[in-house]
Amino acid sequence: MKINLNNEIIFASTGGRVFEPKMDPLWFIHGSGQSHLSFILQGRFFANRGWPVIAADMPSHGLSNGIALMSIEAMSDWQIALMDQLDVEKVQIVGHSQGGLIGLDMAHRYPNRVSQLSLVATALSIPVNAGLIEMAKNKEQSAIDAMIDWGHGPEGHNHDNTMPGQNHLNFGVQLMAANKVGALYADLKACVDYTNGNLAANEIKLPVQLILAQKDKMTPMKSGLKAAEALRTDNITIVENAGHMLPSEHPEDVNRALRSFFIKS
Amino acid sequence: MTGDYKFDTLSLHAGFTPDDRHGSAAVPIHQTTSYVFKNTEHAAALYNLEIGGHLYSRISNPTVAVLEQRVAALDEGIGAVATSSGMSALFVTVLALCSAGDHIVSSSQMYGANINLFQHTLSRYGITTTFVAPNKPEAFAEAIQENTKMVFGEVIGNPGLDIMDITRVGKIANDAGVPLVIDATFNTPYLLKPLKNGANIVIHSLTKWMGGHGVALGGIVVDGGNFDWGQNDRFPTLTESHFGFQGVNLYEEFGPAAFINRVRTEGMYNVGPCLSPTNAFHLIQGIETLGLRMDRHMKNTEKMLNFLSEHEAISWVKHPTLPNHPDYEVAKRLMPKGSGSVIACGLKGGRQAGQTFIESVQVASHLANVGDAKTLVIHPGSTTQSHLSPEAMKAAGLTDDMLRISVGLEDFDDLKSDFEQALSRASKARG
Ligand SMILES: Cc1ncc(COP(=O)(O)O)c(C=O)c1O
Numbered sequence: 001m002k003i004n005l006n007n008e009i010i011f012a013s014t015g016g017r018v019f020e021p022k023m024d025p026l027w028f029i030h031g032s033g034q035s036h037l038s039f040i041l042q043g044r045f046f047a048n049r050g051w052p053v054i055a056a057d058m059p060s061h062g063l064s065n066g067i068a069l070m071s072i073e074a075m076s077d078w079q080i081a082l083m084d085q086l087d088v089e090k091v092q093i094v095g096h097s098q099g100g101l102i103g104l105d106m107a108h109r110y111p112n113r114v115s116q117l118s119l120v121a122t123a124l125s126i127p128v129n130a131g132l133i134e135m136a137k138n139k140e141q142s143a144i145d146a147m148i149d150w151g152h153g154p155e156g157h158n159h160d161n162t163m164p165g166q167n168h169l170n171f172g173v174q175l176m177a178a179n180k181v182g183a184l185y186a187d188l189k190a191c192v193d194y195t196n197g198n199l200a201a202n203e204i205k206l207p208v209q210l211i212l213a214q215k216d217k218m219t220p221m222k223s224g225l226k227a228a229e230a231l232r233t234d235n236i237t238i239v240e241n242a243g244h245m246l247p248s249e250h251p252e253d254v255n256r257a258l259r260s261f262f263i264k265s
Numbered sequence: 266m267t268g269d270y271k272f273d274t275l276s277l278h279a280g281f282t283p284d285d286r287h288g289s290a291a292v293p294i295h296q297t298t299s300y301v302f303k304n305t306e307h308a309a310a311l312y313n314l315e316i317g318g319h320l321y322s323r324i325s326n327p328t329v330a331v332l333e334q335r336v337a338a339l340d341e342g343i344g345a346v347a348t349s350s351g352m353s354a355l356f357v358t359v360l361a362l363c364s365a366g367d368h369i370v371s372s373s374q375m376y377g378a379n380i381n382l383f384q385h386t387l388s389r390y391g392i393t394t395t396f397v398a399p400n401k402p403e404a405f406a407e408a409i410q411e412n413t414k415m416v417f418g419e420v421i422g423n424p425g426l427d428i429m430d431i432t433r434v435g436k437i438a439n440d441a442g443v444p445l446v447i448d449a450t451f452n453t454p455y456l457l458k459p460l461k462n463g464a465n466i467v468i469h470s471l472t473k474w475m476g477g478h479g480v481a482l483g484g485i486v487v488d489g490g491n492f493d494w495g496q497n498d499r500f501p502t503l504t505e506s507h508f509g510f511q512g513v514n515l516y517e518e519f520g521p522a523a524f525i526n527r528v529r530t531e532g533m534y535n536v537g538p539c540l541s542p543t544n545a546f547h548l549i550q551g552i553e554t555l556g557l558r559m560d561r562h563m564k565n566t567e568k569m570l571n572f573l574s575e576h577e578a579i580s581w582v583k584h585p586t587l588p589n590h591p592d593y594e595v596a597k598r599l600m601p602k603g604s605g606s607v608i609a610c611g612l613k614g615g616r617q618a619g620q621t622f623i624e625s626v627q628v629a630s631h632l633a634n635v636g637d638a639k640t641l642v643i644h645p646g647s648t649t650q651s652h653l654s655p656e657a658m659k660a661a662g663l664t665d666d667m668l669r670i671s672v673g674l675e676d677f678d679d680l681k682s683d684f685e686q687a688l689s690r691a692s693k694a695r696g
Binding site for chain 1: 269275278316326343346529
């Protein structure tokens with residue numbers, strides 16, 4: 001649905017169902033250079049099972065207008081503003097990659113607005129390689145190609161897909177290319193600049209779940225496991241053979257893990 | 266490119282993961298109409314497009330899906346839907362984009378059935394077409410109207426071999442907010458990937474070079490995912506509520522994959538020109554060697570061009586790799602590896618000599634197909650194009666003395682001897 005937020009028209013997917021926040025909505029937050037389309041098979045699955053779903057495109061991403069936000073904190077504030085706009089008190093966050101950092105920061109700075117946190121293929125910090133940031137700034141298409149290459153596991157690279165006939169790598173490239181120029185750079189810069197992950201992890205008290213990809217080259221599983229330790233949670237799902245883009249590459253494993261964690265009412 | 270495997274590797278492997286239970290190294294033929302659901306929730310999830318999988322083979326099938334994923338990988342598309350033939354691939358493409366009152370701009374130099382579909386079939390349903398010369402990009406710009414939903418053409422026109430400068434036409438179409446749809450049957454992704462050169466959607470008749478063996482018909486639609494369907498309000502089939510699936514808005518929920526989802530959820534659901542799993546298997550076997558075969562097709566074509574150009578019984582030879590072809594430069598830029606293996610030539614002695622030649626060849630086969638591993642010859646004036654009036658023949662760039670040769674993979678020495686003897690009989694026939 002289209003929403004007017006801070007005088008900009010932005011878009012949030014509701015998983016194809018009318019959004020009725022009768023319980024804490026599932027609040028999907030996409031990663032660097034991504035959009036709501038990272039969660040096609042999560043949004044529809046949970047919306048069709050009665051959960052209210054929001055997967056918003058951050059400014060300059062997907063179908064949202066506005067200027068790309070430059071820090072994780074600004075992104076959290078934006079997500080909270082969107083919750084206010086939709087009259088939502090508390091949400092169950094699912095953050096993928098950079099979306100996980102935003103989720104951590106929201107849970108830390110706005111503890112009353114988050115009921116629980118699912119962190120997918122993420123860590124307490126994402127120290128993006130300087131070369132990639134440079135590329136995102138000056139040769140965005142090469143940065144997109146590199147991220148789509150590193151971001152996918154064996155299935156993506158073998159062009160196999162649970163959705164018959166579809167192609168992960170080329171879809172990923174077009175998804176990222178559809179964002180406004182500069183969105184990826186802003187995101188990657190925000191990731192490197194975010195250093196409050198450890199502090200947040202120490203202070204967060206709400207239930208946390210981690211879903212990690214065994215073959216993740218972008219936020220290696222090791223750093224996810226460290227995050228779990230700092231967050232004092234043993235709710236960890238490791239998806240075997242998966243790369244960083246596991247919500248699309250291994251949707252059923254991800255959905256199973258999320259479903260076992262979500263609160264229904 | 267995304268650090269991806271190279272073409273010949275993708276031809277052999279893309280889209281297939283051996284299953285855990287049997288580990289079959291070849292792609293299994295899933296000869297089934299239907300699939301047992303795990304439970305009611307699983308069935309509902311498949312119908313709601315929330316999980317991947319198969320429910321009925323008119324919509325999708327595991328063997329067909331490997332073919333779709335393989336061709337999508339080779340063409341660098343975001344997804345594909347395979348169909349029963351090249352013609353049905355074009356039809357489901359039109360169906361996904363056009364409704365009554367809409368308009369198409371198309372090349373005028375194309376395979377006869379492509380022309381007929383636009384001119385005689387779609388027109389009965391209120392979809393009109395303006396035909397323009399493929400090698401005049403400005404003509405496309407002039408023909409595009411408010412209600413134009415696609416610009417269409419073949420890179421290498423069949424049978425006239427005119428070349429469409431898809432980079433330029435693609436830019437013209439996209440600047441006007443319209444996608445470029447390309448029939449890439451004659452080039453295959455090995456000679457040119459249209460989606461990387463200006464096109465937004467590609468269709469193939471897989472019956473031809475992709476399969477290569479002439480044993481199975483098939484077609485495919487490949488979506489480049491590189492056209493923004495929401496940039497204007499021209500494409501309500503993609504940007505407004507779908508008639509099914511709880512009124513899903515394909516553009517919002519599937520983004521770059523809106524079009525290919527519409528093809529599957531309307532073309533395959535409501536019309537159903539599905540590819541049989543056995544044909545999909547045969548086509549996959551062919552695609553495994555596409556690169557190798559195309560190289561050999563190009564080598565033999567070059568030798569055949571030299572042979573024909575020097576032969577006294579031949580009055581003219583047309584092929585985009587010959588400097589006298591009007592689109593020579595464009596062809597060289599778009600397809601540096603070669604411009605296909607179909608040659609048009611004129612036989613001295615006109616129709617009579619043509620018929621004698623065709624009836625005298627022994628290695629080459631006389632039939633109405635192209636792109637087989639075997640060399641094929643036909644005299645369009647008396648066969649494939651015989652339904653055209655003399656004016657239509659002229660408009661399509663065809664003449665009575667024209668032969669169409671689809672150069673195969675035989676040892677060229679044998680082809681040469683065969684052509685020598687048939688040409689000599691043809692010369693005698695003209696007396
Ligand atoms: C350029 C072109 N497109 C489409 C087709 C139709 O393909 P099919 O016979 O697989 O329907 C043909 C067949 O000759 C063709 O040459």
